[in-house]
Amino acid sequence: MALQKMQRIYIYALKKDKDRILELLQRRGVIEVRSMLKEDKIFHREDIGHVKENSEKNVAAVSQALEILNSYVKENKSLLSSLKGKKEIPEEVYASFGEKHESVVEIAKRIITLSKKIAEEKAELIRLQNQIEILKPWVNLDIPLNFKGTKHTAGFIGTLPREWTLDEIYEKLAAYMPLDVEIISATKEQTCIFVLCTNAFKDNVFETLRAMDFTLPSISFEKAPAEQLKDFEKQAEEIKGRINTYMEEMKSYDKSREDMYFLLDYETIRIEKYDVIGNLLQSKNVFIITGFIPEKDAKHIEEELTSKFDLAVEVTEPKKKDQVPVLYKNNGFCEPLEGIVNSFSPPGKGEIDPTMVMSLFYYMLFGLMLSDAGYGFLMAVGCAFALYKFRNTMERPMKNTLKMYLYCGISTIFWGIMFGSYFGDIFDVVGTTFFGVEKVPVIPPLWFFPVEKPMLMLTFCMAVGIFHLLIGLAMKGYQAIKHKDYKSLVYDAVFWITLLISCVLLLLSMKMIKDILGINVTLPNAVVRIAEILAIISAVGIVLTNGRESKNPFKRFLKGLYALYGISGYLSDVLSYSRLLALGLATGVIGSVINKMAAMAAGGVFGPIIFTVIVIVGHAINIGINVLGAYVHTNRLQYVEFFGKFYEGGGTLFKPFGMHTKYYKIKD
Amino acid sequence: MKVLNDYGIAFALLGAVLAALVPGIASAKGVSMGGIAGAGVITEDPAQFGKVLILQLLPGTQGIYGLLIGFITLSQIGVLGGSSNISFVKGLLYFAACLPMIIVGYASAIKQAKAAVASINVVAKRPDQFGKAMIFPAMVETYAILALLISILAVNGVSGLNI
Numbered sequence: 001m002a003l004q005k006m007q008r009i010y011i012y013a014l015k016k017d018k019d020r021i022l023e024l025l026q027r028r029g030v031i032e033v034r035s036m037l038k039e040d041k042i043f044h045r046e047d048i049g050h051v052k053e054n055s056e057k058n059v060a061a062v063s064q065a066l067e068i069l070n071s072y073v074k075e076n077k078s079l080l081s082s083l084k085g086k087k088e089i090p091e092e093v094y095a096s097f098g099e100k101h102e103s104v105v106e107i108a109k110r111i112i113t114l115s116k117k118i119a120e121e122k123a124e125l126i127r128l129q130n131q132i133e134i135l136k137p138w139v140n141l142d143i144p145l146n147f148k149g150t151k152h153t154a155g156f157i158g159t160l161p162r163e164w165t166l167d168e169i170y171e172k173l174a175a176y177m178p179l180d181v182e183i184i185s186a187t188k189e190q191t192c193i194f195v196l197c198t199n200a201f202k203d204n205v206f207e208t209l210r211a212m213d214f215t216l217p218s219i220s221f222e223k224a225p226a227e228q229l230k231d232f233e234k235q236a237e238e239i240k241g242r243i244n245t246y247m248e249e250m251k252s253y254d255k256s257r258e259d260m261y262f263l264l265d266y267e268t269i270r271i272e273k274y275d276v277i278g279n280l281l282q283s284k285n286v287f288i289i290t291g292f293i294p295e296k297d298a299k300h301i302e303e304e305l306t307s308k309f310d311l312a313v314e315v316t317e318p319k320k321k322d323q324v325p326v327l328y329k330n331n332g333f334c335e336p337l338e339g340i341v342n343s344f345s346p347p348g349k350g351e352i353d354p355t356m357v358m359s360l361f362y363y364m365l366f367g368l369m370l371s372d373a374g375y376g377f378l379m380a381v382g383c384a385f386a387l388y389k390f391r392n393t394m395e396r397p398m399k400n401t402l403k404m405y406l407y408c409g410i411s412t413i414f415w416g417i418m419f420g421s422y423f424g425d426i427f428d429v430v431g432t433t434f435f436g437v438e439k440v441p442v443i444p445p446l447w448f449f450p451v452e453k454p455m456l457m458l459t460f461c462m463a464v465g466i467f468h469l470l471i472g473l474a475m476k477g478y479q480a481i482k483h484k485d486y487k488s489l490v491y492d493a494v495f496w497i498t499l500l501i502s503c504v505l506l507l508l509s510m511k512m513i514k515d516i517l518g519i520n521v522t523l524p525n526a527v528v529r530i531a532e533i534l535a536i537i538s539a540v541g542i543v544l545t546n547g548r549e550s551k552n553p554f555k556r557f558l559k560g561l562y563a564l565y566g567i568s569g570y571l572s573d574v575l576s577y578s579r580l581l582a583l584g585l586a587t588g589v590i591g592s593v594i595n596k597m598a599a600m601a602a603g604g605v606f607g608p609i610i611f612t613v614i615v616i617v618g619h620a621i622n623i624g625i626n627v628l629g630a631y632v633h634t635n636r637l638q639y640v641e642f643f644g645k646f647y648e649g650g651g652t653l654f655k656p657f658g659m660h661t662k663y664y665k666i667k668d
Numbered sequence: 669m670k671v672l673n674d675y676g677i678a679f680a681l682l683g684a685v686l687a688a689l690v691p692g693i694a695s696a697k698g699v700s701m702g703g704i705a706g707a708g709v710i711t712e713d714p715a716q717f718g719k720v721l722i723l724q725l726l727p728g729t730q731g732i733y734g735l736l737i738g739f740i741t742l743s744q745i746g747v748l749g750g751s752s753n754i755s756f757v758k759g760l761l762y763f764a765a766c767l768p769m770i771i772v773g774y775a776s777a778i779k780q781a782k783a784a785v786a787s788i789n790v791v792a793k794r795p796d797q798f799g800k801a802m803i804f805p806a807m808v809e810t811y812a813i814l815a816l817l818i819s820i821l822a823v824n825g826v827s828g829l830n831i
Contacts, residue, residue, distance in 0.1 A: 343799020451740075454824055458817070579813045582733070585820065589736050596748070625732060628725055635799070636806040 003353050004294040004327040006654075008036065008318050009301075011289040013311035018287055021309060022273055025289070028304075029658025030297040032325050033276045036290040043281040043288065052274040055267045058105050062260050062267075065108035068115045072247065073254045083386050085393040086665040089262070094666045097266055104263045107256050110249075118246050125239045131219060132232050137185040137192045138217070138225035146220040154202040156195040156209060158216045164191040173208055176201035265661035276657050292318070292325055292654070323349065327654035334359035336404035339397065344639050345649025352479055354647050358638055361468055365637055367411030368464070369583040369630035371450075372591060374423035375623045376412025379405055408630075419584070420445025423619055424591020433599045434608070450585055457581045459517045465577030465641070466504060469570065472645030473497050479646060491545040495538045500570060502535035539564055573641045579633050587626045594618030676759030677745060677752050683766030684741035687819070691734030691773025691812075698727025698781030705785040709792040719791050719798045723784045726805045730777035733816040737769040740820065744827045757831050765822030772815035780808035 009031060013021055025031055039045060138145060141157070149155040160169075169181050179197035186192070197205045221228045281288045293301065293315070302313045318324050326346040328338050330353070337359045347353050370376065383406035387399065394402075416422065420441060431437030441449075450457040477493030480486065507513045508521060509528045547559025598614035601607065643649075659666060702724030709720050741762055746752035754762070787801035 340799070454820055458821075575814070576810060578817045579810070582813045582816045582820070586729075586732060586736050586816075589739055590732065593735070593739050625725070625728070628722060629729055632722070632726065632802060632806050633809075636803055639799075639803055640807070 002329045002356075003347065004296065004329045004654075006292045006318055006324045006327070007295050007298050008316045008322070009289075009291055009293040009298060010036075010314040010316075011305065011311060012314075013287060013289070013305075013309060015282065015285050015287050017309045017311070018277075021289075021305070021311070022276065024305070024308070025301075026269070026273060026276075026658055028297075028301060029656045030301055031289070031291045031293045031657055032655055033279055033289060033291040033657050035279050035281075037281055037288065039281065042283045044283075045278060045280065046282055048274050048278050052271055052278075055270050055274065058108075059264060059267045059271070061105065061112065062108040062263050065111040066257070066260055066264075068111055069250070069253060069257060069260075072115075072250045075257065083390045083394060083398060085390060085395045085398065086661065086663060088393075088667050089664045090667050093262075094266070097262065100259065101263065101266070104256065104259045107253055108260060108263075111253055114246050114250050118243055118250075121239050121243050121246070125236060125243070128232055128236045128239070132229060132236070134217070134219055135225050135229050135232070137187075137190070139185075139229055141184045141192075141194060141225050143194075144220075144222055144224050145217050146222065149196070149199070149202075152199055153196050154199055154205070156197075156206065156214070157193075158209070158214050159190045159192050160209075161190055161213050163188055164193070169193065169195075172212060173197075173205060176205050176208070179205065261663040265659075265664050268661055269659050272657065272660060291657070294327055294654070323652065325654035326651040328353060328355065330355050332403070333407070336400040336407065337362055339400060339404075340635065340638065341649075342653065343635075344643060344647075346651040346653050348648055348650035350483060351647065351649070351651070352475070352482065354475065354643065357471060357475060358642065361471070361642065362634060362638060363407045363411040365464075365468075365580065366408040366630050366634045367413075367415040368461070368580045369633060370408075370412040370587055370626055371415040371419050371584040372421040372423065372587050372626075373413045373416025374421075374426065374619075375587070375626070376409045376414075376416050378409075378623065379627070380409030380413060383409060415584075418445060418447040419450050419588070420448075421588045421591065423615070424588060424593075424595045426591075426595055426615070429592075429595040429599050433602045433611070450581065451588065454581065454585070455516075455518045457584070458578060459519060461577045461580040462574050464580065465574045466500070468577070468637070468642055469573055469645060470497055470500060472642045473500070476646035487545075487548075491541070491548070495541045495545070498534050499538040499542065499567070502531040502538065503567070505531035506535060573644075576641055577637065579637075583626070583629050583633060586629070587622065590622050590626075591619065594622060672756040676754035676756040677747075679756075679759035680741065680745040680754050680762035681747060683763035683770075684738045684745070684747070686770045687734045687741065687766040687773075688731075688738035689734070690770045691730040691777060694774040694777035695728050695731030695734075698730070698777040698784070699724060701781040702727060702784045702788065705788040709788055712792065713795075716791055716795055719795065720788055723788050723791065723802065723805065726784050726802075726809065727777045727781040729809060730773040730780075730812050733812060734769055734773050737766055737816065737819045737823065740823050741766060744823060755831060758826065758829065761826045761829070761831075762823065765819055765826050767819075768815035768822075769819040773812055776808055776812040776815075780805050780812070783808050 011021070035045075037043070137159075143155075143157075145157055147155050147157060163186050164183070166181060166183055169183075173179060173181070173195070176197055179195060179201070181196075182194040184192040184194060195205060195209065223231065276289075281290075298315045302315065305311060305313055328335070330338060334356045337355050340362065341347075341353075341355050341358065367376065383402040387394070387402050387406065420443060422443065425441065427442040428437075428440040431442050432440065448456060473493050473496050477489050477497075480489035480493060505523065505527060509523050509531075514520065542564045543557065543560035545560065546563035547556040550556045550559055594615065595618075598611045598618065601614060602611040702720075706720040706724045709716055742748050745754055745759075745762060784805040787804050790801040791798055
């Protein structure tokens with residue numbers, strides 16, 4: 001339940017050591033560089049935009065090339081590869097990559113060019129194929145399509161719509177003999193014809209043909225169609241050949257994929273370094289690094305730096321107005337939930353880390369909502385297996401996610417056993433359907449069946465809710481103590497806690513409430529009396545104090561009254577925990593529905609097989625839907641009900657200057 | 669009255685099937701709204717699939733709650749085996765008990781889908797804000813859960829009444 005203490009660090013060093021110092025710091029990854037000093041006449045920031053731009057261009061080119069490569073050659077990636085984590089690369093490979101760098105960028109550029117060429121060739125191929133299609137009807141013509149006639153004759157080559165016979169055409173042109181008509185090809189849609197007439201009738205023949213909707217071919221070549229067609233086909237073959245060579249070349253770059261991924265990481269590291277360099281104050285011979293460092297690392301890095309270089313290191317406490325970055329310090333049990341806190345917001349200035357307290361409730365609430373021992377078992381075993389199998393290489397965020405579900409799974413098993421839910425009621429259904437078991441339930445619940453006693457379950461859920469809310473208020477008090485704000489401790493935490501507890505006691509003393517909840521507790525009269533008095537005192541206290549930021553006494557009183565009205569908010573907060581019951585019941589009942597459906601189909605020879613299929617598919621869907629529901633609503637209870645009492649967030653996470661690579665890990 | 673008593677089961681069954689039917693329709697509509705918005709995000713940034721899927725599924729729960737109420741009612745009134753001797757009044761009571769889930773389930777699924785679509789847009793622009801975006805549709809769901817709760821309690825309560 002804590003955050004790492006941060007300190008300001010200033011490093012004053014000589015420029016000749018700049019590259020080596022930066023490399024060391026980047027490797028250690030413990031300083032978040034921030035500019036804390038102003039530029040003056042001597043110290044300036046260096047503009048290195050152009051160098052960075054070059055790296056960014058390379059990143060863009062290589063990313064594009066990889067995308068193209070993936071579309072041509074599928075990358076071999078297994079489903080579990082995301083669990084495996086980053087591949088480790090020895091430091092020498094990183095150091096010597098500089099030589100390879102240019103050639104990899106060249107390959108990336110070549111891939112981009114190749115893809116453009118392939119696209120162009122494909123377009124050309126389509127164009128050719130279109131022309132081939134147009135030429136095909138003319139293949140029997142042995143003169144070129146642009147033939148217009150000889151000295152004494154005129155030739156017309158073209159198409160008529162629909163199918164014509166030779167006789168029909170001769171009939172139309174009978175007046176202009178002598179002439180020769182040839183039908184090159186005829187289909188239902190068009191008839192390709194060649195007409196040769198004497199020059200004398202040239203115009204008349206053309207007119208007549210036009211009247212028959214004669215059109216000239218849309219293409220024209222010097223060569224005869226058959227010959228031209230052969231040419232085209234040859235060209236098409238050539239293009240196909242070229243595309244194939246390009247494809248082959250593209251495929252050959254599959255082996256450079258790793259290099260390209262590495263280049264992306266290499267450039268990411270460089271860009272990160274350039275960002276830092278742009279932030280340094282530099283004079284002619286000296287440069288200054290300023291930033292935040294966790295206290296635990298400060299001494300260590302100071303020693304290492306001073307032993308290796310001539311420089312001065314200064315470590316100071318952060319200033320009051322500093323936005324100190326947040327770095328968590330949690331044990332393995334609650335560390336997995338840092339991500340959940342971060343998705344709300346990291347702790348803001350002066351706030352405590354809620355992860356530890358939240359973790360206890362998180363696992364418990366998740367388990368209550370899923371509350372099926374079978375589902376919990378699957379979750380826990382799956383996560384444990386993945387954690388064990390990839391224990392050495394798995395990345396931290398993935399590890400934390402799996403750990404979270406592992407703990408949630410364990411909690412789910414616990415609550416499943418308490419409420420007697422094992423894949424719904426699978427044991428009962430299998431027992432009665434296949435083995436003739438008569439005594440159900442086969443495994444009775446350790447506590448009770450929520451379906452049979454929903455009111456008891458509801459009461460339990462609300463009790464959990466009240467406890468959760470009280471802890472939230474206690475956290476507010478704890479925070480007030482830490483800030484030595486004792487007024488806030490009493491007014492905002494103690495009064496409210498007293499009011500809530502005494503109200504709960506008073507409600508429990510009412511017959512109506514007892515009847516609704518179906519519980520039987522008798523509180524001694526003295527307790528009820530004390531609760532009454534405490535409730536009045538704390539309510540008055542809240543009215544008088546909770547508007548204390550207003551100077552005007554009337555306004556102050558009204559604000560106090562309004563704050564007391566906030567008690568209705570607590571009512572809705574507590575009712576909100578009824579989702580624990582609803583979601584818990586949903587899991588169990590849907591599970592039972594699946595089992596019941598499976599049991600209905602369990603007769604006959606294939607019965608057991610159908611039964612198994614329905615059970616597996618049904619429960620797979622149910623587990624998916626309910627884990628999603630449990631996750632979302634556990635988050636909601638934490639974010640809205642619990643955090644609403646004391647936590648605002650608004651901090652920024654510690655982002656140290658380091659090697660934030662995506663594909664490879666560089667070993668020291 | 670005696671004649672009417674034969675129709676008790678009809679009203680009870682009507683409640684049960686409407687509980688599965690009406691919120692089911694609304695959830696189908698809600699999930700499809702989410703799916704349409706989600707598909708748009710995926711064309712731009714396929715990496716957001718997991719987050720968008722969660723948001724898309726949020727309005728789907730009402731259908732499941734409806735199914736739950738439907739199932740509990742069916743088993744209480746003996747349609748799934750056992751005697752189905754339900755008086756007219758009891759049949760009406762079962763029907764009334766299903767009403768919160770039927771009506772609130774329908775309305776909340778569609779309203780939640782609208783919040784989910786808005787949250788999907790948040791994820792499209794700022795994937796890092798997923799945690800907050802998820803809470804908005806989850807807020808709407810509260811009312812479906814409250815309706816579910818009352819329906820469960822009412823159905824269970826009615827089965828204990830001796831009328």
